[in-house]
Amino acid sequence: MNQAGQSETRVTLTAAQRRRCRRIMRDFHVRAFGEELARINFLPEKRRKQAVAEMIDHARSKGVKLTRPALGVTP
Amino acid sequence: MMGDHGDMVPYAELESFFSGLVATAQSRGITCAITSGMACVHFGVAATTKDCDVLCDAAKSDDFRALIAGTLLRGLSPNYRGHLSPPLDARWMRGGWTSHFTWRTKPEETCLDIFGIAPRGSSPWDRQLHGIYACPNVVAEMKRTNREKDWPFATALGGQMLEEGDLEGWLHLHDADILRRFMKHPAPTERLMGLRPLLGLAPFTDTLRVKRLLLAERAFWSELDELRIRIYQKHLRPYVSAVRRASSGRRDLEVAESHALRLECALEHLPFHPLRDYGLEQMVAEAKANVGVTVGADVVEWLPAAEYNFDGL
Numbered sequence: 001m002n003q004a005g006q007s008e009t010r011v012t013l014t015a016a017q018r019r020r021c022r023r024i025m026r027d028f029h030v031r032a033f034g035e036e037l038a039r040i041n042f043l044p045e046k047r048r049k050q051a052v053a054e055m056i057d058h059a060r061s062k063g064v065k066l067t068r069p070a071l072g073v074t075p
Numbered sequence: 076m077m078g079d080h081g082d083m084v085p086y087a088e089l090e091s092f093f094s095g096l097v098a099t100a101q102s103r104g105i106t107c108a109i110t111s112g113m114a115c116v117h118f119g120v121a122a123t124t125k126d127c128d129v130l131c132d133a134a135k136s137d138d139f140r141a142l143i144a145g146t147l148l149r150g151l152s153p154n155y156r157g158h159l160s161p162p163l164d165a166r167w168m169r170g171g172w173t174s175h176f177t178w179r180t181k182p183e184e185t186c187l188d189i190f191g192i193a194p195r196g197s198s199p200w201d202r203q204l205h206g207i208y209a210c211p212n213v214v215a216e217m218k219r220t221n222r223e224k225d226w227p228f229a230t231a232l233g234g235q236m237l238e239e240g241d242l243e244g245w246l247h248l249h250d251a252d253i254l255r256r257f258m259k260h261p262a263p264t265e266r267l268m269g270l271r272p273l274l275g276l277a278p279f280t281d282t283l284r285v286k287r288l289l290l291a292e293r294a295f296w297s298e299l300d301e302l303r304i305r306i307y308q309k310h311l312r313p314y315v316s317a318v319r320r321a322s323s324g325r326r327d328l329e330v331a332e333s334h335a336l337r338l339e340c341a342l343e344h345l346p347f348h349p350l351r352d353y354g355l356e357q358m359v360a361e362a363k364a365n366v367g368v369t370v371g372a373d374v375v376e377w378l379p380a381a382e383y384n385f386d387g388l
Binding site: 009010011012013017018020021022024025028029032033037040041042045048049050051052053055056057059060061064065066067068070071 | 083085086087090116117119120121122123124125126156157159160173175183184186188227230231234235237238240241242243250252253256257259260261264266267304308
Protein backbone atom coordinates (compact mmCIF):
# COMPACT_ATOMS: atom_id res chain seq x y z
CA MET A 1 0.00 0.00 0.00
CA ASN A 2 1.15 3.48 -0.73
CA GLN A 3 -0.13 6.98 -1.46
CA ALA A 4 -3.88 7.23 -1.12
CA GLY A 5 -4.13 3.53 -0.40
CA GLN A 6 -3.11 2.51 -3.91
CA SER A 7 -1.06 -0.59 -4.53
CA GLU A 8 2.63 -0.07 -5.15
CA THR A 9 3.86 1.01 -8.55
CA ARG A 10 6.77 -1.28 -9.24
CA VAL A 11 8.74 -1.92 -12.40
CA THR A 12 11.66 -4.18 -13.13
CA LEU A 13 14.74 -2.32 -14.25
CA THR A 14 17.44 -3.61 -16.53
CA ALA A 15 20.98 -3.77 -15.21
CA ALA A 16 21.86 -0.79 -17.42
CA GLN A 17 18.98 1.24 -16.00
CA ARG A 18 20.05 0.44 -12.46
CA ARG A 19 23.63 1.46 -13.22
CA ARG A 20 22.38 4.71 -14.69
CA CYS A 21 20.23 5.40 -11.59
CA ARG A 22 23.22 4.77 -9.41
CA ARG A 23 25.39 7.19 -11.41
CA ILE A 24 22.74 9.89 -11.16
CA MET A 25 22.37 9.41 -7.44
CA ARG A 26 26.09 9.28 -6.82
CA ASP A 27 26.42 12.68 -8.53
CA PHE A 28 23.59 13.97 -6.38
CA HIS A 29 25.12 12.69 -3.15
CA VAL A 30 28.40 14.44 -3.98
CA ARG A 31 26.58 17.70 -4.68
CA ALA A 32 24.21 17.47 -1.70
CA PHE A 33 26.38 15.92 1.00
CA GLY A 34 29.97 16.36 -0.20
CA GLU A 35 32.62 13.93 -1.45
CA GLU A 36 33.31 12.18 1.84
CA LEU A 37 29.71 11.49 2.82
CA ALA A 38 28.94 10.42 -0.74
CA ARG A 39 31.80 7.94 -0.56
CA ILE A 40 30.47 6.58 2.73
CA ASN A 41 26.90 6.38 1.46
CA PHE A 42 27.88 4.06 -1.37
CA LEU A 43 29.88 1.63 0.75
CA PRO A 44 28.44 -1.82 1.53
CA GLU A 45 26.12 -1.75 4.55
CA LYS A 46 28.51 -3.02 7.20
CA ARG A 47 31.36 -0.72 6.23
CA ARG A 48 28.95 2.17 5.74
CA LYS A 49 27.53 1.86 9.24
CA GLN A 50 31.02 1.54 10.68
CA ALA A 51 32.16 4.69 8.85
CA VAL A 52 29.08 6.61 10.02
CA ALA A 53 29.71 5.46 13.59
CA GLU A 54 33.32 6.65 13.44
CA MET A 55 32.27 9.99 11.98
CA ILE A 56 29.59 10.58 14.62
CA ASP A 57 31.79 9.50 17.52
CA HIS A 58 34.63 11.71 16.28
CA ALA A 59 32.30 14.72 16.14
CA ARG A 60 30.96 13.97 19.62
CA SER A 61 34.48 13.56 21.03
CA LYS A 62 35.21 17.08 19.77
CA GLY A 63 32.21 18.43 21.62
CA VAL A 64 29.66 18.55 18.82
CA LYS A 65 26.16 18.31 20.32
CA LEU A 66 23.98 16.03 18.26
CA THR A 67 20.97 15.77 20.56
CA ARG A 68 17.89 17.61 19.40
CA PRO A 69 15.70 19.56 21.83
CA ALA A 70 12.57 17.82 23.05
CA LEU A 71 9.64 19.71 21.54
CA GLY A 72 6.66 17.52 22.29
CA VAL A 73 6.14 17.29 18.57
CA THR A 74 8.42 15.84 15.93
CA PRO A 75 9.55 18.27 13.20
CA MET B 76 39.13 17.68 27.08
CA MET B 77 39.14 14.23 25.55
CA GLY B 78 38.81 12.75 29.04
CA ASP B 79 35.33 14.26 29.32
CA HIS B 80 34.25 11.93 26.57
CA GLY B 81 35.92 8.82 27.88
CA ASP B 82 32.61 7.28 28.94
CA MET B 83 30.77 8.33 25.80
CA VAL B 84 28.46 5.58 24.60
CA PRO B 85 29.72 4.78 21.09
CA TYR B 86 27.28 5.13 18.23
CA ALA B 87 27.56 1.43 17.41
CA GLU B 88 26.43 0.59 20.93
CA LEU B 89 23.54 3.06 20.70
CA GLU B 90 22.43 1.65 17.36
CA SER B 91 22.61 -1.85 18.76
CA PHE B 92 20.67 -0.76 21.85
CA PHE B 93 17.83 0.84 19.89
CA SER B 94 17.74 -1.95 17.31
CA GLY B 95 17.46 -4.44 20.15
CA LEU B 96 14.70 -2.43 21.82
CA VAL B 97 12.61 -2.32 18.64
CA ALA B 98 13.30 -5.96 17.79
CA THR B 99 12.21 -6.98 21.29
CA ALA B 100 9.09 -4.86 20.99
CA GLN B 101 8.21 -6.47 17.65
CA SER B 102 8.77 -9.92 19.12
CA ARG B 103 6.20 -9.04 21.81
CA GLY B 104 3.62 -8.01 19.23
CA ILE B 105 4.25 -4.27 19.48
CA THR B 106 4.23 -2.87 15.96
CA CYS B 107 6.99 -0.28 15.79
CA ALA B 108 9.81 0.84 13.54
CA ILE B 109 12.91 3.01 13.59
CA THR B 110 12.58 6.06 11.37
CA SER B 111 14.33 9.39 10.64
CA GLY B 112 18.11 9.60 11.05
CA MET B 113 18.94 6.03 12.00
CA ALA B 114 16.69 4.75 9.22
CA CYS B 115 18.46 7.07 6.77
CA VAL B 116 21.80 5.60 7.83
CA HIS B 117 20.38 2.13 7.27
CA PHE B 118 19.14 3.07 3.80
CA GLY B 119 22.48 4.54 2.78
CA VAL B 120 22.10 8.25 3.47
CA ALA B 121 24.45 9.12 6.30
CA ALA B 122 22.92 11.31 8.99
CA THR B 123 24.68 12.73 12.00
CA THR B 124 22.28 11.55 14.62
CA LYS B 125 22.93 9.53 17.73
CA ASP B 126 19.40 9.45 19.07
CA CYS B 127 16.49 7.44 17.81
CA ASP B 128 13.00 8.15 16.49
CA VAL B 129 10.51 5.32 16.62
CA LEU B 130 7.04 4.98 15.18
CA CYS B 131 4.80 2.89 17.42
CA ASP B 132 1.28 1.64 16.96
CA ALA B 133 -0.69 3.94 19.26
CA ALA B 134 -2.79 1.02 20.47
CA LYS B 135 0.37 -0.55 21.88
CA SER B 136 1.50 2.55 23.76
CA ASP B 137 1.09 0.98 27.20
CA ASP B 138 3.06 -2.13 26.21
CA PHE B 139 5.85 -0.09 24.65
CA ARG B 140 6.05 2.24 27.63
CA ALA B 141 6.36 -0.75 29.96
CA LEU B 142 9.11 -2.21 27.79
CA ILE B 143 11.00 1.09 27.73
CA ALA B 144 10.65 1.52 31.49
CA GLY B 145 12.26 -1.85 32.04
CA THR B 146 15.08 -1.42 29.53
CA LEU B 147 18.40 -0.41 31.03
CA LEU B 148 21.27 1.22 29.19
CA ARG B 149 24.58 0.71 30.98
CA GLY B 150 22.63 0.02 34.13
CA LEU B 151 20.57 3.20 33.85
CA SER B 152 16.78 3.29 33.85
CA PRO B 153 15.04 5.71 31.49
CA ASN B 154 13.04 8.79 32.42
CA TYR B 155 10.60 10.91 30.54
CA ARG B 156 12.70 13.67 29.02
CA GLY B 157 12.13 17.07 30.60
CA HIS B 158 8.74 18.41 31.58
CA LEU B 159 7.61 18.94 28.04
CA SER B 160 7.05 15.38 26.91
CA PRO B 161 3.41 14.35 26.54
CA PRO B 162 2.55 10.96 28.05
CA LEU B 163 3.11 7.88 25.91
CA ASP B 164 -0.57 7.06 25.83
CA ALA B 165 -2.75 5.95 22.93
CA ARG B 166 -5.10 8.91 23.21
CA TRP B 167 -2.36 11.46 22.50
CA MET B 168 -0.27 9.28 20.22
CA ARG B 169 -3.26 9.00 17.87
CA GLY B 170 -3.35 12.77 17.67
CA GLY B 171 0.25 13.08 16.52
CA TRP B 172 1.94 14.03 19.79
CA THR B 173 5.51 12.86 20.40
CA SER B 174 6.78 11.35 23.65
CA HIS B 175 10.39 11.81 24.68
CA PHE B 176 12.49 9.49 26.83
CA THR B 177 16.06 9.72 27.99
CA TRP B 178 18.70 7.53 29.57
CA ARG B 179 21.04 9.76 31.58
CA THR B 180 24.29 8.53 30.13
CA LYS B 181 27.39 10.73 30.40
CA PRO B 182 28.55 13.02 28.98
CA GLU B 183 25.44 13.12 26.78
CA GLU B 184 22.02 11.74 27.46
CA THR B 185 20.67 9.06 25.14
CA CYS B 186 17.31 10.10 23.76
CA LEU B 187 14.35 8.32 22.22
CA ASP B 188 11.39 10.02 20.55
CA ILE B 189 8.22 8.04 19.98
CA PHE B 190 5.25 8.91 17.84
CA GLY B 191 2.19 7.07 16.66
CA ILE B 192 1.56 9.08 13.51
CA ALA B 193 4.16 9.63 10.80
CA PRO B 194 4.05 13.36 10.02
CA ARG B 195 2.98 13.86 6.40
CA GLY B 196 2.50 10.11 6.05
CA SER B 197 0.20 9.24 3.15
CA SER B 198 -0.37 5.60 3.99
CA PRO B 199 -0.25 3.33 7.04
CA TRP B 200 3.43 3.17 8.00
CA ASP B 201 2.90 -0.14 9.79
CA ARG B 202 2.02 -1.96 6.56
CA GLN B 203 5.34 -1.13 4.90
CA LEU B 204 8.01 -2.13 7.38
CA HIS B 205 11.54 -3.04 6.34
CA GLY B 206 12.31 -5.26 9.30
CA ILE B 207 12.89 -2.96 12.26
CA TYR B 208 12.84 0.13 10.00
CA ALA B 209 10.07 2.21 8.46
CA CYS B 210 10.16 2.04 4.67
CA PRO B 211 11.98 4.70 2.58
CA ASN B 212 8.67 6.13 1.35
CA VAL B 213 7.55 6.94 4.91
CA VAL B 214 10.98 8.25 5.93
CA ALA B 215 11.11 10.49 2.85
CA GLU B 216 7.64 11.90 3.55
CA MET B 217 8.71 12.67 7.09
CA LYS B 218 11.68 14.62 5.72
CA ARG B 219 9.43 17.26 4.12
CA THR B 220 10.00 19.55 7.06
CA ASN B 221 10.68 23.22 7.63
CA ARG B 222 14.37 22.39 8.08
CA GLU B 223 16.49 22.99 4.98
CA LYS B 224 18.86 20.18 5.83
CA ASP B 225 16.17 17.50 5.54
CA TRP B 226 15.35 17.92 1.85
CA PRO B 227 18.42 16.28 0.29
CA PHE B 228 17.65 13.22 2.43
CA ALA B 229 14.21 12.96 0.87
CA THR B 230 15.65 13.26 -2.63
CA ALA B 231 18.31 10.65 -1.89
CA LEU B 232 15.67 8.23 -0.62
CA GLY B 233 13.46 8.92 -3.65
CA GLY B 234 16.34 8.19 -6.00
CA GLN B 235 17.01 4.97 -4.19
CA MET B 236 13.37 3.93 -4.52
CA LEU B 237 13.53 4.54 -8.27
CA GLU B 238 16.74 2.56 -8.49
CA GLU B 239 14.86 -0.32 -6.91
CA GLY B 240 12.02 0.03 -9.41
CA ASP B 241 9.56 1.76 -7.08
CA LEU B 242 8.02 4.58 -9.11
CA GLU B 243 6.69 6.23 -5.94
CA GLY B 244 10.24 7.56 -5.74
CA TRP B 245 9.13 10.25 -8.22
CA LEU B 246 7.21 11.84 -5.36
CA HIS B 247 10.43 12.47 -3.45
CA LEU B 248 12.76 14.06 -6.00
CA HIS B 249 13.15 17.71 -5.02
CA ASP B 250 15.96 18.68 -7.34
CA ALA B 251 15.60 19.96 -10.91
CA ASP B 252 18.72 18.26 -12.25
CA ILE B 253 17.75 14.90 -10.77
CA LEU B 254 14.22 15.12 -12.13
CA ARG B 255 15.52 15.81 -15.65
CA ARG B 256 18.16 13.11 -15.54
CA PHE B 257 15.70 10.49 -14.33
CA MET B 258 13.55 10.97 -17.44
CA LYS B 259 15.30 8.02 -19.10
CA HIS B 260 13.84 5.99 -16.26
CA PRO B 261 10.24 4.68 -16.45
CA ALA B 262 8.20 7.88 -16.35
CA PRO B 263 5.85 8.94 -13.56
CA THR B 264 2.34 7.53 -13.88
CA GLU B 265 -0.87 9.54 -14.20
CA ARG B 266 -1.71 8.71 -10.60
CA LEU B 267 1.61 10.10 -9.36
CA MET B 268 1.07 13.26 -11.42
CA GLY B 269 -2.28 13.62 -9.70
CA LEU B 270 -0.59 13.47 -6.32
CA ARG B 271 2.23 15.77 -7.38
CA PRO B 272 1.22 18.12 -10.20
CA LEU B 273 4.82 19.19 -10.80
CA LEU B 274 5.46 15.77 -12.35
CA GLY B 275 3.21 16.91 -15.20
CA LEU B 276 6.14 19.06 -16.35
CA ALA B 277 8.04 15.93 -17.45
CA PRO B 278 10.54 15.78 -19.20
CA PHE B 279 11.50 18.75 -17.00
CA THR B 280 13.42 20.61 -19.71
CA ASP B 281 11.93 23.98 -18.75
CA THR B 282 14.50 24.19 -15.99
CA LEU B 283 13.65 27.59 -14.56
CA ARG B 284 9.98 26.76 -14.30
CA VAL B 285 10.77 23.43 -12.64
CA LYS B 286 13.08 25.16 -10.18
CA ARG B 287 10.43 27.74 -9.32
CA LEU B 288 7.80 25.09 -8.71
CA LEU B 289 10.22 23.05 -6.62
CA LEU B 290 10.77 26.15 -4.50
CA ALA B 291 7.03 26.54 -4.20
CA GLU B 292 6.56 22.91 -3.17
CA ARG B 293 9.23 23.17 -0.54
CA ALA B 294 7.76 26.43 0.74
CA PHE B 295 4.37 24.74 0.94
CA TRP B 296 5.56 21.76 2.99
CA SER B 297 7.60 24.10 5.17
CA GLU B 298 4.58 26.32 5.83
CA LEU B 299 2.47 23.28 6.62
CA ASP B 300 5.11 21.99 9.04
CA GLU B 301 5.48 25.35 10.79
CA LEU B 302 1.73 25.58 11.21
CA ARG B 303 1.54 22.02 12.52
CA ILE B 304 4.24 22.67 15.12
CA ARG B 305 2.64 25.98 16.14
CA ILE B 306 -0.68 24.27 16.79
CA TYR B 307 0.90 21.68 19.07
CA GLN B 308 3.15 24.15 20.87
CA LYS B 309 0.28 26.45 21.74
CA HIS B 310 -1.14 23.68 23.92
CA LEU B 311 2.21 22.65 25.35
CA ARG B 312 2.95 25.89 27.20
CA PRO B 313 0.43 25.43 30.03
CA TYR B 314 1.13 21.69 30.08
CA VAL B 315 4.85 22.17 30.73
CA SER B 316 4.17 24.44 33.67
CA ALA B 317 1.66 21.98 35.08
CA VAL B 318 4.08 19.04 34.80
CA ARG B 319 6.86 21.07 36.39
CA ARG B 320 4.63 21.94 39.34
CA ALA B 321 3.28 18.42 39.70
CA SER B 322 6.75 16.91 39.71
CA SER B 323 8.19 19.62 41.96
CA GLY B 324 10.73 20.32 39.27
CA ARG B 325 12.19 16.80 39.42
CA ARG B 326 13.29 15.30 36.15
CA ASP B 327 14.43 11.98 37.55
CA LEU B 328 11.09 10.44 38.47
CA GLU B 329 10.64 6.86 37.40
CA VAL B 330 8.66 6.41 34.21
CA ALA B 331 5.57 4.98 35.96
CA GLU B 332 5.42 7.79 38.52
CA SER B 333 6.07 10.49 35.98
CA HIS B 334 3.56 8.96 33.58
CA ALA B 335 0.76 9.13 36.14
CA LEU B 336 1.22 12.82 36.78
CA ARG B 337 1.70 13.59 33.09
CA LEU B 338 -1.62 11.91 32.37
CA GLU B 339 -3.35 14.21 34.84
CA CYS B 340 -1.71 17.29 33.34
CA ALA B 341 -2.38 16.16 29.78
CA LEU B 342 -6.04 15.51 30.47
CA GLU B 343 -6.31 19.10 31.61
CA HIS B 344 -4.12 20.83 29.00
CA LEU B 345 -3.48 18.69 25.90
CA PRO B 346 -6.29 18.02 23.44
CA PHE B 347 -6.21 14.54 21.93
CA HIS B 348 -6.43 15.73 18.32
CA PRO B 349 -5.22 19.33 17.99
CA LEU B 350 -4.68 19.18 14.22
CA ARG B 351 -8.07 17.68 13.54
CA ASP B 352 -9.64 20.25 15.87
CA TYR B 353 -7.91 23.02 13.94
CA GLY B 354 -9.00 21.54 10.63
CA LEU B 355 -6.73 19.65 8.24
CA GLU B 356 -8.23 21.33 5.18
CA GLN B 357 -7.82 24.68 6.90
CA MET B 358 -4.13 23.95 7.49
CA VAL B 359 -3.57 23.08 3.83
CA ALA B 360 -5.49 26.15 2.69
CA GLU B 361 -3.44 28.44 4.93
CA ALA B 362 -0.15 26.93 3.80
CA LYS B 363 -1.12 27.36 0.14
CA ALA B 364 -2.28 30.91 0.71
CA ASN B 365 1.08 31.74 2.28
CA VAL B 366 2.93 30.27 -0.70
CA GLY B 367 0.70 32.32 -2.97
CA VAL B 368 2.03 35.40 -1.20
CA THR B 369 5.69 34.42 -0.85
CA VAL B 370 6.22 32.73 -4.21
CA GLY B 371 3.29 33.84 -6.36
CA ALA B 372 -0.41 33.14 -6.84
CA ASP B 373 0.24 31.34 -10.13
CA VAL B 374 2.09 28.46 -8.43
CA VAL B 375 -0.71 27.46 -6.07
CA GLU B 376 -2.42 25.21 -8.61
CA TRP B 377 0.85 23.28 -8.93
CA LEU B 378 1.08 22.44 -5.26
CA PRO B 379 0.32 18.92 -4.00
CA ALA B 380 -3.19 18.37 -2.73
CA ALA B 381 -1.71 17.05 0.54
CA GLU B 382 -5.10 15.66 1.50
CA TYR B 383 -3.57 12.20 1.76
CA ASN B 384 -0.68 13.33 3.93
CA PHE B 385 -2.50 13.12 7.23
CA ASP B 386 -2.84 9.37 7.39
CA GLY B 387 -4.04 8.18 10.78
CA LEU B 388 -5.15 11.59 12.03
